[in-house]
Amino acid sequence: MSDDIQSTDGSEGPGPPKLFNGIGASPGIAIGRSYRYEKTAYQANERVIAREDVERELARLDDATRLSERDLHKIASVARGQLGTESANLFEAQALMLHDPEFGAAVRRHIVEDLWAADYAAQTVMERHRERLQRSGNPYLRERAHDMADVQFRLIRHLQRGQILSRIDEKAIVVAESLTAADLILFSRRNLLGCVMDHGAQTAHVSIMARALGIPAIVGLQGAAAQIPNGSSIILDALAGIVIVDPDEEQLSKYRAKRERYERMLREQRASATLPAATIDGCRISLMANLELEEEVAHLKWFGAEGVGLFRTELLFMSDTGIPDETGQFACYARIVEQTRPMVTTFRLMDLGGDKIRLTGPSERNPDLGWRGIRVLLEREDLLRPQLRALLRVSTKGPIRILLPMVTELEELRRLKRIMGDTIQEMKEEGIGVSEDIPVGVMIEVPAAALQAAHFAREADFMSIGTNDLTQYVLAVDRSNELVAHQFNEKHPAVLRLVAKAIKAGVEAKKSVAVCGELAAQVPAIPILIGFGLREFSASPIYLPEMKRVIRGVTTAECEELARSCLEREDATGVSNTLTDWFERHKELQSPFLSNAD
């Protein structure tokens, strides 16, 4: 790989190298030019277009209007279910504004007659109306000015989307205050080399997405993004969590060499993808993949995955088009299963709400303790049924499992199974083929479910322990809140105890049990989990080769001993010390690059 970065020792070069520390969220090394992405600026500048571009500009306006409208209808339909008609109507009213004949006509006139760019025209017209409302003595109408601003920003965001993308050079390193997983997908189409952002944590969705897409990422730079000018030469070392701005020649050659070593290691790992995942004493461990994107499926074998342990379906449909109907979902699931079979694919029903996809806007004061996961699905048949039917239809194409998110009560599992039974019956009557035997499992991510894992193990066909959420709930730490994020530690003994309990419950009931959170991918955690009796790990595919290397270097007996001593520690520091000692004695297991140690 080449980069066109020269050192800055030249006469007019920028200042001396600057170094920033962050958290490596997706491993890799990138060397390139920075592109600063300001997402808050939905401000349109005065811009005149060529006469021959009028048609194109009008088409752009139509597209952006349609996308904005789709957003709003989606939000409104969800708001109706959760917040009631009144707040849903606010969003419906916003959708009406988009199609307002006065507004549309005025914007078109500015485009056609004044040759204004669509975003500038829309902004000007909307601001004119907003001013009029703001001057009104009626507080209700002044409030509506905010709705208009929402519409304006939404429309401009959609209008500028294409431009933002085309402004990014191929192979840039994006620097931003914060990015969403959706932004990242957008940028990945321009082959971005890496990304750097002020906010975010390793477990945030954007980080998961970066790993899924294989894009080196550093998060948690805490204000550094503002100090990295556009077009700077930068080195991003996401293995160490370092960003170097304006590196000198020595640093450039050092990091080019490190990148080379890292890429060689990746090639070696790929070569080992076909080796079995088993401990020294021959205990087989199955390594499954956590996926969220259709594009990832093709690489499964490459990373040595033996199946899909967790397909997060909510992200499949995160694009602008919204959640497709049964037919659309079926087509998507079928494409996936046709590639993964004969391996099993575990589809987790859409986990909406929480930090994933906000259904309700800011109105839930505590969304992670709110309306999310199975709680949403059981109340929203319009979301549940198309997905369930699409999955049931796909069950004849290859082995699938269905996993329920955010389960707290046994009754939630029972209700879902009843709905599924009815749906199967109904489909049979319609003459649609459905596999007879589709395992239904539960996520163990709420402490209550972990404590009652033995009950769940009796009624569920399998269990999957989601350590990210479990940790957040057990330790009462919001992992995306930088003030307390340092207290988020999946290897806290309290978390480990619950994980051990759930694994034991699964083993005793002879039900398959997996860990699918980030914990499963942490090198130091692997021997502990094996020691707890875990035989199925599910993680981002990129981690699987490294996990296999560790698994192939341990014995179950030493893992059990380590697990016992970790459970006895008083706190996370104690666990960390125990692990450090243990890995001191197992130097060969230490990772050359992917140090996930605390």
Next chain:
Amino acid sequence: MIVRAAAKYRADFFIEKDRYQINGKSIIGVMTLAAEQGAQLRLVFTGDDAKAAADDMVALFDSGFGEEL
């Protein structure tokens, strides 16, 4: 609510207040009209289904809109 009801008809629909006329199919127009309770409005319908549109709208005004725009 007014706007949505008006959109169902082909007929043009205008609301007049103090000689100020707005397009009744425009939510922005209806908003800027800022009709307080008790304001005097004149509704104007033109088009082939104007009669049906007018009847519908009068019923809507009479029902009090359920307090919504």
